Amino acid sequence: MDMDKDIQHIEAEIIRLQRQKEQEQAMIDVLPVRFDNNMAAFKKYIPSVYEQFKTYNPARPFRFFCNENGIPNLLWLDSNTAFYGDDPYQFAKAQVEKILSCSTIDKFSFNVEDDLFNQAHVQYLNKLCLLYENVSVELERLTNIPEHVPMIMMFGVGLGYQFSYLYEKCSVRNLFVFEPNLDLFYASLFSFDWDALLQHLDRENLSLHLFLGQDEESLMSDLLPALHKKGAFWISSVFAFWHYPSEKIFSLVERIKKEFYLLKSGWGFFDDNLFALAHSAKNIENKTPFLLKGKDISSFTNNLPALVIGNGPSLDENIQFIKDNQGKFFLFSCGSSITALHKAGIKPDVLLAVERTKSSADFLALLNDDDYLRDILFLSVDIIHPECRHYFNRMAVGFKPYEPMHGLLMSNVNNMASYAQMDGVNPFVGNTGLSYAITLGFKEIYLCGIDNGYKNPQHHHSKLSNYYDDNEKPIEQLTKLVTQSACYTIPGNFGGEVTTDRLFCVSIKSMESLLKLHEHVTCYNCSDGAAIEGAIPLHTSDVVMNNVIHDKIALTDIIYNKFFSPLDVTRKDIEEFMAFDFFDSVLEKMISDWKHVEMSRSAVSEQMQKHFEYLVFISNTRQRHIFRVLVGSVNYFFSFINTIMYSFDDIRMNDKIVSPSIAIMIEFFEVMKSTYPEALNFIDESDCEILQFYRKNTMRINFDN
Incomplete structure (x- = not known):
């Protein structure tokens, strides 16, 4: 009886091994084809990745293998260890399901601020804060990851299988992916269907940014410009996860945790930019x-x-x-x-x-x-x-840098290069x-x-x-x-x-x-x-x-x-360069769009991305200074709207807070529209109350030499 069982077991194992051999042969046949298709897709959609990997040679030797399930897995030859367990697909699927069901979106917190300089930006953000404080106690909170997600940070590509399951479950507006191990990303070009993913992202107008080979020292210097290019406001509602454990992955996670403040620093805002224009113009006028x-x-x-x-x-x-x-x-x-x-x-x-x-x-x-x-x-x-x-x-x-006057003059004055x-x-x-x-x-x-x-x-x-x-x-x-x-x-x-605050940390980094x-x-x-x-x-x-x-x-x-x-530029010259009519048309377009936007997460997110891309387009035109005037406040208000959209899961939220928040933002846009024509007269005349507390000098100490 036992011998019969042993024979059956041996026969089953032979069948399994034969099936595995057939699957491995099929895998060997398909992997090069998939690699070629993926490289063609990257050449079309993200050419820098194609250039980086078209002649790539792995630093650590590996080979692909599969079980009878036919799913490609990776074996590191130097340690004879597999990257995944028996079923890579099941691992990726279970990971995504657990993350989406157990995670929440990390959001910015906003507080009412003192309006020391009578600035519209501060006043209207404070209106949003008060609305949020008053209404948030009435609404049900969002406690999981919704169908539409503004931003995800994924640490580790592995062989890429988690991407399919992630996009089956939710629509990710911006996915930032960090893979420090170039060998693994190279392997994913054989194992995962990047071609299909890139086509899907292009079709749905979703964004993917790959950070490949970064270490913790280069991470922030690469992440900051990438984020500002997409819109810094997206960082206001984000969640992150790591796909596989490694020291390099964890060092990247810790660096972003440690220096996250850099991602939400230095945005500037409308009134400050008008001060900048007016003061700079006056200094130019004063020779x-x-x-x-x-x-x-x-x-x-x-x-x-x-x-x-x-x-x-x-x-x-x-x-x-x-x-x-x-x-x-x-x-x-x-x-x-x-x-x-x-x-x-x-x-x-x-x-x-x-x-x-x-x-x-x-x-x-x-x-x-x-x-x-x-x-x-x-x-x-x-x-x-x-x-x-x-x-x-x-x-x-x-x-x-990053102030409007320099861009305005560079676009209009011939000798500015000196x-x-x-x-x-x-x-x-x-x-x-x-x-x-x-x-x-x-x-x-x-x-x-x-x-x-x-x-x-x-x-x-x-x-x-x-x-x-x-x-x-x-x-x-x-x-x-x-x-x-x-x-x-x-x-x-x-x-x-040393004890310090966020701005001093920014100062040190600078x-x-x-x-x-x-x-x-x-x-x-x-x-x-x-x-x-x-x-x-x-x-x-x-x-x-x-x-x-x-x-x-x-x-x-x-x-x-x-x-x-001194600059050979007059105030009249600057007035002619200000593009008042163009500014008016930009704000009129933005106001009109927001008055007619559908009150859904996907529609609001798409509107924000559309308007930010419009500003980025302006930054490459002769009116580039208008990008500088607007982008800071746009980031702040979009951040707050984004935070609101992903704070609640309540059928009443559109009427109670989303629509009123957008109405407040529209009011602010109207104020910007009406204020900009007086920008060059926007010299700060406020008396800072804090100055009354400083000592007024009445004596001098002479030190002995």
Whole structure:
């Protein structure tokens, strides 16, 4: 009896092996055909992938095999391990079903903000916030992944089988796929029907972006431009999953978690862009000199180092060093650090500011020493408030990236190519200081008080600055303002940890990117604040000084007279370039479309994508400045609408919140439409209430040498 069972088992196994052999032969026949079809599809739809893999040779040897089910699986030859288990299809199907049933969409949270500068963007976003707060308690929440999904991040392609099951279950507007293992993606070109998927995406107007071979260091620099090209607003409602486990996959996931704030930073908005246009136009009208390209201070000085001074708390421990050696450095004072230097009896060679609002000029008045400021060279960016010039004999600016005026002039003025656009000036004035030091050609740069955070919440800026009273005690209102959003702990420059907030994290990343672009520059970080990759930690006590005293007055004259030049552009010219009628037609079209949109997730998503693509088209035309004026606020409002659409699963949601939200957005679009014709008169005249809390200087401290 047992022998009969054994014989039956052997016969069944022989049949199974024969079937497996037949399936493997069929697989071997079909894989090259599928590869050719897939490569032809990528050549048509995503040519960069075709170019990357047309002559690709795997780094790790593998072969395909299959069980009697005929499903291609991958065997790594060096370890003799299979990538999937017995049934790759069943694994992919079960994974997708579990993810879609157990996951929720991660959404932005929006809060009512103080409207410090009477800005329509803030006012109408606040209206959306209040609507959301009032209505959300009445509606049922969305607790799973719906049929239409705005954005998914998938980590790992594997052999690709999960794609079919994912798109069977839902329509994904934007799928961002990260596969660090190029060998696996190459294998998927044989195993998965990419041709059919790409045709489906093209037919349904759905987006796929592949990030292939990225490591955690290159990830964000590739992800950010890809996201902004599709529309940064999509990141407001996203969910993510990994297809297979690996150290590289998990490192990518952790990097995105850690630096997710970068994806929702630096969007700008309408009113700020009008300030930028008006202030820049006024500075041009005032014949303020603009930075020229290709200027380098090294041909005029013998290795003079630059010292970029911020108002971080560690400035206090370095103030005596600066005082003792001020003749041996070219001193860049960043923003409020001027109040600490003034109190210490130090006069910098350059003062920098970057904030566009009137508070930049009003802050200078708090110094209460016009004579002290008068002969300092004031350097800034084109959007700086024009009243700042009244405090200085000499003021010069450079074009700030991602602001509307530079694009407007580049499209209409012939000699604009000779003027520089500055890198890395955002988000804080410390970034502006480092950018200017590098752009002017200094090869050796020291950072003092560029802390980008603090170790003690009661010591968040220099105690010599006007964040503190005459007795160097923290001013309560300012301390609360500075520390209330601090929610990150990051590595310190000299060890330990530093407390910081999201914007300071952006500042650090900006400095790191700038230094990476200029590897010929040696930068020392003498600040006991946050570590900055690319800046060498160095205590001021370890700085090796030469005894050369430089003629910095002559050098400042050279910088102002030779490195900057006014624009030959009048206000009338700028008015003609503004394209008022075109702006009106753009807003009229957007308003009309939104008044007639169907109230469904798919229709609203399609409308947002359509309008964003329209703006991207404008960015490549002579009216490119209009893209800059609109894109920030469009991202914010689309983000909020997107968040609303994927917060609720309630038949009442269209009437209760979706339709009213779109109506609020339309109102805002109407305001933009009516306001833009007055853009060049949109100079900020608001009085910032916060300034009343800063100390007004009444005395000066003289340090003993």
